[in-house]
Amino acid sequence: MTTATAPQTETEAKPVLSELSLGFSPCPNDTFIFNALVHGLVPSPGLGFTPRLEDVETLNRLVLAGALDVSKISYHLLGHVLEDYLLLRSGGALGRGCGPLLVARTQLDPARLKDRPIALPGEYTTAALLLRLFDPSLENLVYLPFEKIMPAVADGSVAAGVIIHESRFTYQGLGLTKLVDLGQWWEESTGQPIPLGGIVARRSLGREVLLALEEALTASVRHAFANPGAARGYIRAHSQEMSDAVCDAHISLYVNDFSVNLGAEGETAVRVLLERAAQAGIMKPGSRPLFIS
Structure with missing residues (x-):
């Protein structure tokens, strides 16, 4: 595994205050989104990352066991881990025309x-x-x-x-x-877009770290959109069995404005999914805030 930290100036070293385990999948949409963050291409003051790339169900299980600080998970799992994790507003997969x-x-x-x-x-x-x-x-x-x-x-x-x-x-x-x-x-x-996967972080990291993390993740998504070719090597390294055309189609389908920020529409869609699941008896109704307050 590699550790990526924020870029340092020649005159001032930036201490890493929080070294975070970071889980996401090797799928093109995730490597596209996280490339800038894990390679220090966007500011992440005081944050260091140890990436762990796994399929989404493995990530789900790791978060359920409390084994990761920050991770991509299925929105289904969110309702089962809200006691210890909250949802970040950036980096996820939510949209229309992209369901299973x-x-x-x-x-x-x-x-x-x-x-x-x-x-x-x-x-x-x-x-x-x-x-x-x-x-x-x-x-x-x-x-x-x-x-x-x-x-x-x-x-x-x-x-x-x-x-x-x-x-x-x-x-x-x-x-x-x-x-x-x-x-x-x-x-x-x-009438809602479909929430597929989101990024969660431990509540115990504290508000300051969580806000810095959310800001850095948003910057990583924006960097990916502004520099679409920058992540190509990282994407291809983890998607060798896919053609460039399939990789591009994958990214286009799952990465959109909701990936930058869920916004009011995205937040509503997530709440509706969790409410429907609770009504069906698939999970218990949540009592803790979904987001950083």
């Missing part, structure tokens, strides 16, 4: 999937939450790493699967067909 897809080998009514195995990319993923909200009767759920879901559907190991990330762009090449766009279903049923 339920796919199968042949076109069929999703109601026919009851009691048949359906693959999901992790228990705490937003994909899993959306499927459970879409149809609570679908209970034969099989959890697989996201990259193994399409092959499992294609070879008949499972009847259907919910796909995320770059699989949205490649599932048809395996002969699979879309049954439901869960993001579209969410948007039509709630």
Whole structure:
């Protein structure tokens, strides 16, 4: 692992006051967003970072265990960790037209999937939450790493699967067909954009560190937008099996103005997701503030 700290002037060294473990995925949208932060291309006074790149469900589990200071997580998990973590307003994936897809080998009514195995990319993923909200009767759920879901559907190991990330762009090449766009279903049923993943930080870091962290993360996203080629090497180092076209499509789909700042619309969407999940009995209603006050 590497440690990246804020740039130092020739005349004044900036002491690192907080060395933070930082989790995010190797997916192009995350490496695009975090490149400037972990490589010292934007100011992060007093903050140092030890990056840990893992798939999103591994990150979910690490945060659930309290093993990371700052991390990308699925919004599904957020409702389970609010006692110890709060949500940062920058760096996440939230938008329209970017939700998970339920796919199968042949076109069929999703109601026919009851009691048949359906693959999901992790228990705490937003994909899993959306499927459970879409149809609570679908209970034969099989959890697989996201990259193994399409092959499992294609070879008949499972009847259907919910796909995320770059699989949205490649599932048809395996002969699979879309049954439901869960993001579209969410948007039509709630009127809200779909919250997929956000960045959380330990409440115990304290307000000063949390505010500095949020500011540095916002600067990293803005740097990525202003210098889209700067992260290319970092992105490609972690996405070697993807073409440049798929990487660019991935970033375009999941990184947007909400990634800079959730804003009122994004905050509302997150609250609605958590409320729907609590109403469905999937998680307990939260009592702690979502954001830095």
